[in-house]
Amino acid sequence: MEVSLFTKLAAEFFGTAILMIFGNGAVANVELKNTKGHQAGWLNIAMGYGFGVMFPVLMFGSISGAHINPAMTIAQAVNGMFDWSLVLPYIVAQLLGALVGQLVVFATYYPHYRETGSADAILATFCTTDAEGSRSNYFLNEFFGTLVLVLGALCCLSLSWGEKDPAAAAIVVGFIVWGLVTSLGGPTGPGLNPARDLMPRLLHSLLPIPSKGTSRWNEAWIPVVAPIVGAIVGAFLFNAFFAA
Template sequence: MSAFFGELIGTMILIIFGGGVVAGVNLKHTLSEGSGWVLVSIAWGLGVTMGVYAVGNITGAHINPAVTLGFAAIGEFPWAQVPLYISAQMLGGFIGAIIVFFHYLPHWKETKDQATKLGVFSTGPAIPNTLANLISEIIGTFILVMGLLFIGANTFTEGLNPLIVGLLIIAIGMSLGGTTGYAINPARDLGPRVAHWILPIPGKGYSNWSYAWIPVAGPAIGGIYGGLFYEAIFKSHATIVFWVFTAGVLLLFITALGNELKKA
């Protein structure tokens, strides 16, 4: 159970920082209103850093189902513990979002735009395009898991690793996050989206469940493929699963390209 509560608390910390900065930047009449994407990216990175510092020595601080799946796919984490970790991460995301709601309690009523309020809890695309949005989430999470494995393969002092992981999140946010808001973490999106659905937020509107599968499926695919790609290319452990995933990912990219060419 210490592993369960560790992942729950680590993910909760991540959402308090991450959801908190989005609320501060976007909700009306906060002192940080309008501070912009750079501040959001930095705070999300520091949120990950704090989550890793908090529970890294207890659980390894996955705080992300995509990371758990990616590590399990290459034998770095036991599959038997995957359900425990993912359920803890989802619950942690849900609780973190509720804390953000209460922290910004008077600002929900002052904010009239429904999409702005939903954006505090969950991600959404800049340009809705199902396949392109899915691919964006796959790429972002692929880079995340690859980056984590790169960091783990190098020798850093133990206290420095969480900060380097946070810098990786900042880099992903600044470079790849502008398309879908870079969920790259199903617990970061689904848990808070459920909180948005349940909480009595004034004038909140709908929770956009038609999009909700993308920030779950995309990171799951990207996380698993990131782990398999690292094993195949950098450790020369290519398996049939890797080639099947590679074929599937290439098919997605080719389909997306074909769709864009048809539109042109």
């Protein structure tokens, strides 16, 4: 079935919004004061991000490929796996989806944002930071995390078994994200996705939230650039070693 560009962009928009609602919504549930899930722990957050990727891939994989991540889109284009003419429209849809998804998180947790006095807790529900304040560690964590994510996702979705059973492949991709958040997520969050970090950080700087503190724009380039570079390397490794 031929899918229109509008439908593909709608899939990227809604897919990225769902990622934000599940992922950053899970962070808000854990970090913000007086929620039902306050201090529920890291596994709650990891599960949110895992499901936040799994469900859009199940829903929209056959429509747009469910990139829901500018790093994935750019990496595939650089490695000859995606049409360059679609890169900018896909990224715009992903950025807008991330913006809307984060607005949903803010709206649903609004009373808890007002009650939370910790600037770090509030910022964590929007974007990433490095736990040790190290920019080099920040970059390395986001680079390797996204590399593993893209390599794993492409292996699942593009190899013969995944093409024969895309639903199973989508579920495994969700578990890859879940596992990455539990294993490599400690230093930075993680982001693994420029849209997931950049647009919520922008909203953090604009929204009237008491006690929100700084948006840390001086390091905002890291969770944008590092995932893109990591994704390009991950897609290259897939093409070099595993693509048919």
